[in-house]
Each structure stands twice: as structure tokens, then as C-alpha cells.
Amino acid sequence: MKFSLGKNKKLKSRKAIERLFTDGQSIRKGAVRCVFHMGERCNSHQMGVSVSKRYFKKATDRNRVKRLLRESYRLQQHQLQTETPLExxxxxxxxxxxDFKHCISLVAGLIKELNKRYPST
Structure with a gap:
């Protein structure tokens, strides 16, 4: 099983991110909110991470939290078993x-919720 998070799995398009906030749905586990939408132009799941300057003034702290969330998703991406590609x-x-264990538990809860909303057939 490959645990990489390649370029095709990262959500970077400005239009796709705007579409998430206009048409997407939202779930929340603890301090992490997940905004999601069925992908229209992709054939695999695409994810992005955002941390607000409102909560962390220093860029090093924001980058640390983003790295923790990205890494916890990278290790658990195989548990997302929906057949429809999601953004x-x-x-x-x-x-x-x-801390890292807390991030892993938050992302695991979000992945379980996404699996409930989009069950695999």
C-alpha cells in the first residue's frame, strides 16, 4: 500500500476551493472543520488544509498545524473508502x-463521517 500524497491528490485550484464553499457541505470534529464536495473533474480524492491567521499569528505555528493535519491524513487516506471522488x-x-495523536484522532473521525455520507457499493 502506497502512503504518498502526490500532486494529483492536493486541492490547489482556486475555482475548486470556491466551489467547496458555495456548493459544499460541512462536518466538524473537535477543532477541525471539513468542507467537502463531490469532485467533478478529478478521478481521485483531493484534499487541502487551511489554518487561519486569526488563531495563529506566527507563520511557523500555522505551518506546523498544516503539516500535522496533512501527515495525519496521509497515513489514513486508505481508510477513505468512497468510490465517488471527493474534494x-x-x-x-x-x-x-x-499534538500528533490528537490530529490523527480528529482526521480519523472525519474520515469515518465521510464514509457514512458516501458509502462504497
Missing amino acids: FLFIYQSGKIP
């Missing part, structure tokens, strides 16, 4: 820097 964005909404 989703993890938004961290707390002023406290989480």
Missing part, C-alpha cells in the same frame, strides 16, 4: 497547537 478542505479552528 475536501480541513480547516483548523482553535488557538492551541495540537
Whole structure:
């Protein structure tokens, strides 16, 4: 099983991100909010991470939280078993820097919820 998070699995398109906020749905586990939408032009899941300057003034702290969320998703991406390609964005909404175990549990809860909403056939 390959645990890489390649270029084709990253959500970078401005139009796709705007479409997430206009047409997407949202779920929340703890301090992480996940905005998701069925992908129209992609053939695999695409994810993005966002941390607001409102909660972390220093860029090093924001980048640390983004790295933790990306890494926890990278290790658990095989558990996302929906057949429909999804575009989703993890938004961290707390002023406290989480530890790695906490990030893993938050992302695991979000993945379980996505599997419930889009069950594989």
C-alpha cells in the first residue's frame, strides 16, 4: 500500500476551493472543520488544509498545524473508502497547537463521517 500524497491528490485550484464553499457541505470534529464536495473533474480524492491567521499569528505555528493535519491524513487516506471522488478542505479552528495523536484522532473521525455520507457499493 502506497502512503504518498502526490500532486494529483492536493486541492490547489482556486475555482475548486470556491466551489467547496458555495456548493459544499460541512462536518466538524473537535477543532477541525471539513468542507467537502463531490469532485467533478478529478478521478481521485483531493484534499487541502487551511489554518487561519486569526488563531495563529506566527507563520511557523500555522505551518506546523498544516503539516500535522496533512501527515495525519496521509497515513489514513486508505481508510477513505468512497468510490465517488471527493474534494475536501480541513480547516483548523482553535488557538492551541495540537499534538500528533490528537490530529490523527480528529482526521480519523472525519474520515469515518465521510464514509457514512458516501458509502462504497
